[in-house]
Amino acid sequence: MTGARRRWFGLVFISIAVALIIVDSTIVNVAIPSIVDDLGITSTQVQWVQESYTLVFAALLLVFGSLADRYGRRRILLTGVVIFAAASVLAALAQTGDLLIASRLVQGVGGAMVLPTTLSLINATFRGRDRGIAFAIWGSTIGGMVAVGPLLGGWLTTYFSWRWAFGINVPLGLVIIVGVLIFVSESKDAGEPRRIDVVGAVLSVITSASLVFGLIEGRTYGWWLTKTAPTIGDWTWPFELSIIPIAFLITLVSGVLFVWWGIRRQRLGKSTLLAFSLFRIASFRNGNIAALIVSLGEFGIILSLPLWLQNVLGYDALQTGFVLLALAIGSFVASGLAGAFGNKVTPLTIVRVGIVAEIIGVAGLGTVITADATWLVIVPFLFVYGLGVGLATAQLTGVVLGDVPVEQSGQGSGTSSTARQIGSALGIAVLGTVLFTSVGLSLDAKLADLDVPAATSTQIVDAVVDSAGAAIPALEAQSPAVAEAAKEAFSEGTRYSAYAAAGFLVIGLVATLRLTARRPEETEQPAVPAASGS
Template sequence: MAVDSSTGLPAPAVPRQRPWLVLAVLCLGFFVILLDTTIVNIAVPELTVSLGATLDQVLWIVNAYTITYAALLITGGRLGDMYGAKRLFMIGLVLFTTASAVCGLAQTPAQLIAARALQGVGGALLTPQTLAIITVTFPANRRGAAYGIWGAVAGLATVAGPAVGGWLVTSLNWRWVFYVNLPIGLAALGLAAAFLPDLRFNRRHRLDWRGTALVSLALFLISFGLIEGPSHRWGAVWGPVTIPTVLGAGVVVLLLFVWQQRAHRDREPLVPTGIYANRDFAVMSGVVAAISFGMLGLFLPLVIFLQSVLSLSALQAGLVLAPMSLASIASAPVAGRLADRYGGKDALIFGLVFWAGGIALVLWSTRIDDDRGQLIAGLVIAGLGLGMTFAPLQSIAMRDIMPNVASAAAGLMNTARQLGALLGSSVTGALLQAQLAARLGPAADQNVDALPESFRPWVLDGFHKAAATAKGLEVGAGQSGAHIPADVPASVRPAIEQIALKAFHESYIPAMRLTLILPVIVLALAVIGALFVRHTGRPRTGEERTPTG
């Protein structure tokens, strides 16, 4: 009988002669899940016209996937421990691929929203199994390289999503943004059936239904509040129900879930008992949330800067951002090999420092007269640092996790990652909006003297109203942040547009710089947290599984 020497548990049968083929299959399934998180946004304008969707419906088309995905990751991980990671990977892939076909065939916004939610269910079932299978398939001294490739796939999906989506929408139509998942999903499904190991342990699990219901509801409420907060200005949603009420209810239910897990710790709770007593796993959960916070905290202000201040098109803005993703793809496998050879702690800290330093350089480079060289240099440094965090982080987090709860642990890690991303987008978005609103009116006051006196009160009133509501701000490519009515005389329009553009630039750049300080601070805290990681040395070498009599 074979046992895992690091845990003493029976080792599952793993096709050790072809672990890299197993990794390739996992990455293919993981790629199609991540691709769908970025590819859909580029199709929003066309599907809005095609389906006659309102703005609120468009938001739900984008967010139904994210909310469902975040809410069910923990449950998906535990189901993998119960019924086998391979089985759950394939079930998730079937659901996701089927839902993609339904998305492409949708005739109404409601049908598309429902299909997007089903995609989220499939993604939540599949994602935790990838890390779990990697953890059990590869010995400790080779996992870093495997995690590095897994992380590089995440960077590749980030680059490919907007580019592939833009090409499909332009060449065919928005439905092909979903149809493209079908051949990839079917190929991954066939390869998974043939090559993924069927990981089973002698111990049987049971599902904690109460815990599942509580944590799913809590994560749904928190995700909903964070995603919908900015569009509702953190106020009313339906009647007396407000965003703070939704978030507060989510926190209360989450605390109730924590109490329930502790009260039932002798009955196999949803969150494996003692998993957060593992210091490295607990610290890495916070670090992965901080990394995602930094990513979304950077992208939102930067994309607006590139399009509204530098007047780049969406494609040009994407090309400016591409070096960052390419740098992360290049550095992730290298960091994985370094983690295998020297241990993950130092590589992770260096990656976090580079990640935060790159964002700080981007912050410094946000000037209207910049030649973009310094900006791109900052993005490359940030991308190199981001790629360096993938493998060490996963290696440290999963190192001492028992294989029979690996899927649950992976689900918890991915939930932390998703919540960090939601916090990054919502908190930095709210800060950016508040700073811009506070600066826009005074900037207009300083620049309005260049207009004929009869137009000054009207222009000032427009800017102050836009700043007060934050809903009058337009931040597309080359726009100034305020709408100019069509009945404005042609002789005055160029002057008003110039004043509006100057006022917006003078408001946005300092607002963006102040906003970008927040992700740098969060990442600095992550560096401090990483100092408390226990394991610093080289991973164990030799075979993880040794035969016994």
């Protein structure tokens, strides 16, 4: 087999590896009700089943991106897949909520090893127009799997068990391991591995973890004053001041220390977790800023849309997955378009076209979301949105890493992935707050118009908001008028969430104006031989 064909076969298995971790971050959403029924977990545990994976995942991306450069990108990728698959077995067999949460934490470790290494392997393997196509496939896989996850989760949960939502990762992991060993060559920094910056790694984890924790849990615990006191065993947070400002203070202090420590080590000629010199590259610096802002709005609608489809329109998990499949189809179509036009227009042009398509798709969803809407008016805008995600995500990654030296591609991709994950966490936190705050205010006003007593109104509003809309179907039997008001309120909240996402994407589009457009051939670099192959 020629080297060129081997690279493309390798890309297939790299893309499957990306699909594995992205699907797992979305597949759980539609399986949660079954998990609650089976394990009897509390609402707090429900949150952590969904969020523990994201928390660990974002916190460790930089660490494993750097380790991959030093010890081998393929080696770290394979290790990550093994850890991920093993943790999936534990999750599938979990008999308690705590064991399931622990398994999700370990899955986050494996996922953090996989994502940056897939990026750096592509960056090290492909050049010029081929690299643009490879990044397009990588990005379209991410966009598509965001939608395929709920579809697969709905099918497995409906016809088998929620446990298979995790068990499916095992055969996929075996396929990835075999394919990567056969078709993907090892690559890493030349020379002997340097000493790892342990202090920098610890500071990086503390900074990322505290920031993501604060962004995700702000609505739960209170952004400034304590709304719900966190508890650990018999200990309860005793202060009026919420734990969230403390988390953000830790983020600020540890972040400043991380930068100071890294620059100091770099000046002394020692290894650093993050190559701070990369930020002297305009495309890398400005591209990461744009990527973070775009991520604020890209996938936030996926948080609210499944809830609205199931609790307002009455779709089941599988039907919801089919509706979201339009996003996946649009994203996969984007990979073909990027390949066809990749040598005719600049990657930055494709990025901007993609973001415009995302804005049209998300804003369009906001205009058609009503309590009596049907899937027919939702699907076209989801397709356009998916088209934009597929175009923008991959090509923006290519722009960010286009001038990064191959020997630093792991650090570069780790930084890029971390920026995206932090942006996504911020987007989910903000859009979730917009959704549930809007639902509460709107429903309260509508119940007042129906002359519902204040005490009863408060109970209904709390039930709808705290259950993320799951209480709406039960209201139908008690009071059709109240249920209709709840549906309209939840539709309004979903609509405002969509508009907020579109607003973030507009800001992201403006941020891309700081990037310089270059044709694919201008980024052509001589291929760097792999350190070893299989």
